[in-house]
Amino acid sequence: MSLEVFTPKSLPPLPPGRSRYGVLGHPVAHSLSPILHHAAFQALDLDAEYLRIDVTSEQLVAAIPLLKKGGVQGWNCTLPHKSSMFSLLDDADSSALEVKSVNTVRVENGRLRGFSTDAPGWRAAVEEHWGIRPEKSRILVMGCGGVGQTLARSLAKSGCKALTLVNRDPTKAKKLFEELGSASAGRFPIRWVAWQSQDLDQALHETDLLIQGTSLGLKAEDPLPFDPSKLPPEAKIYDTVYRKDLTPLVQTARKLGYQAEDGLSMLLHQGALSFGIWTGRKAPTEKMRAALLGAAGRSP
Numbered sequence: 001m002s003l004e005v006f007t008p009k010s011l012p013p014l015p016p017g018r019s020r021y022g023v024l025g026h027p028v029a030h031s032l033s034p035i036l037h038h039a040a041f042q043a044l045d046l047d048a049e050y051l052r053i054d055v056t057s058e059q060l061v062a063a064i065p066l067l068k069k070g071g072v073q074g075w076n077c078t079l080p081h082k083s084s085m086f087s088l089l090d091d092a093d094s095s096a097l098e099v100k101s102v103n104t105v106r107v108e109n110g111r112l113r114g115f116s117t118d119a120p121g122w123r124a125a126v127e128e129h130w131g132i133r134p135e136k137s138r139i140l141v142m143g144c145g146g147v148g149q150t151l152a153r154s155l156a157k158s159g160c161k162a163l164t165l166v167n168r169d170p171t172k173a174k175k176l177f178e179e180l181g182s183a184s185a186g187r188f189p190i191r192w193v194a195w196q197s198q199d200l201d202q203a204l205h206e207t208d209l210l211i212q213g214t215s216l217g218l219k220a221e222d223p224l225p226f227d228p229s230k231l232p233p234e235a236k237i238y239d240t241v242y243r244k245d246l247t248p249l250v251q252t253a254r255k256l257g258y259q260a261e262d263g264l265s266m267l268l269h270q271g272a273l274s275f276g277i278w279t280g281r282k283a284p285t286e287k288m289r290a291a292l293l294g295a296a297g298r299s300p
């Protein structure tokens, strides 16, 4: 497995018979996705490879013909490409249309078909951890950047008991609230509250499931995005951020007695779904999980 970082111009020749996939991002060197997919290729004895491919926002449009020429049959998109790739597709699956974001592209006869496996991957993770059905939960989405918007759009479509949005920059929370207010069509209450406000404290008190979608927690020294002790004791916390050690939020929340998980399980399940889209095979999820946990230095 190559841990090298390539660019669309520096892709090595593709050996005959081999399938090629990859992840586009900037930066991309830290991505654990190759670990996941190589474990799956190995488990199913597929002659395939998955490369880290560094592409900046400015390079994205020019990258596409180079990726096709280099034999890349499908790719994941990570920061900062999930929404810009959406406008470059020839065809969008309903999963991408629903959240206006793309994390999986499949090249079909030279045309790009886009999917988003982030929200279904997150749903599989919370179902696996806690047996939670979001439809029955009061959910607070903290962070209205890419991942927060994706999960909030998906929840607005499928429904939940109540949805609260909060973002450091309030204009983003308000804009998303205005968009989703019409998508939810009065089926459940939806609101936005200001960052670190008394309204947020009240909203935390009324939350069953908190989705942490800010980038806080990537670094061990990051402050907590909120005070978890303001949640009711039975509340669950899903931190989309993951790092080798658990995030400060997950560590603190667990010490306080909450059930809290980090984003490694979402990464696993979105990757398993992407694998199925590309190969048409059922992903060997347990082999992928073991490889991911090993790479993250965690015991299975």
Ligand SMILES: NC(=O)c1ccc[n+]([C@@H]2O[C@H](COP(=O)([O-])OP(=O)(O)OC[C@H]3O[C@@H](n4cnc5c(N)ncnc54)[C@H](OP(=O)(O)O)[C@@H]3O)[C@@H](O)[C@H]2O)c1
Pocket (backbone or CB within 6 Å): 079, 118, 142, 143, 144, 145, 146, 147, 148, 167, 168, 169, 172, 213, 214, 215, 216, 218, 240, 241, 242, 263, 264, 266, 267, 268, 270
């Ligand atoms: N587990 C997974 O599979 C998965 C998938 C996707 C993303 N993620 C995680 O989600 C995180 C966010 O990704 P993204 O694509 O949503 O990024 P993004 O679009 O850049 O959004 C970043 C978000 O973080 C907030 N933020 C950044 N610094 C902050 C600070 N110091 N205080 C408060 N809020 C801050 C931003 O708020 P402002 O708008 O106020 O700047 C915004 O809401 C990533 O770090 C990644 O680890 C995980």
